[in-house]
Amino acid sequence: MEITLTDKFISGCDINLSNKKLGIIHQPKIKELIEKDIKISDITTLFSLIEHSYWKLSRDIFIEKLPSKFILALTIDKINENKTNHINNLFIALSILYEVDINNIIIDSFDNEIAILIKDKNVLINEDNFDIFLDVVLNMFKIDKNELHKPLKKEDEWVELSGTQREKDMIEFFKKRKKEREEKEKLHLNDYINIVVHIGKYTYDYVISLTYWQLMNSLKSLQIIEKYKEMLGYTWSYKFDIKSEDNPHWIKEIKLEQDTIEL
Known part of the structure; x- marks a missing residue:
């Protein structure tokens, strides 16, 4: 089965x-x-x-x-x-x-x-x-x-040139700044909820009633549809040389992979 x-x-x-x-x-x-x-x-x-x-x-x-x-x-x-x-x-x-x-x-x-x-x-x-x-x-x-199935991403290596304490302090400062920037740009669960609510025009109650799979699938699908609509506008405009084949229909793009299991 x-x-x-x-x-x-x-x-x-x-x-x-x-x-x-x-x-x-x-x-x-x-x-x-x-x-x-x-x-x-x-x-x-x-x-x-x-x-x-x-x-x-x-x-x-x-x-x-x-x-x-x-x-x-x-x-x-x-x-x-x-x-x-x-x-x-x-x-x-x-x-x-x-x-x-x-x-x-x-x-x-x-x-x-x-x-x-x-x-x-x-x-x-x-x-x-x-x-x-x-x-x-x-x-x-x-x-x-x-x-x-890939090596874990390594932290950027900072090469010390002079070896002075000031240089070490500056390297630590920029490492911290980079980490803070990456954390600020990182999307969290509430961001995913927020995006799906507003792009999909759903209620918050509806979105939080979804499973995580449903939420992330909706997020991906909505983003693909939005991109398709945006590219469609460029295709129709005489200012841009964009062919229809460069913008495949969103139905093809959101087609799901059929995961099965034998019982």
């Missing part, structure tokens, strides 16, 4: 993966996450890190046996350099995706294999089904795996 995940994402329906012992995955609405003070990154950072780490390790010719993505999820805190408690974030993510109290999620050994059990939800996450779960969650939050 095959189900089309894209249908689930665009409708915001729960995703029934009981056949894979993954139970029913809930797609949280934006309002729900905001009310619970849950950031999108609280759910996605760990899963993105797992996918990236697995890709990075798979390219390491010195690793004799590649750990599974499931084992990486449980041990990522040991191999990751920063102090983030990823296991805690994993429990937070699971509590949201399965609508359970975090105390109902346990890590234990079953049939001599370690697994994550979610009580009262008939969910048993292990090495056999974690890859499916990971793919669904990444897609649910509009994360492109191809973007995770």
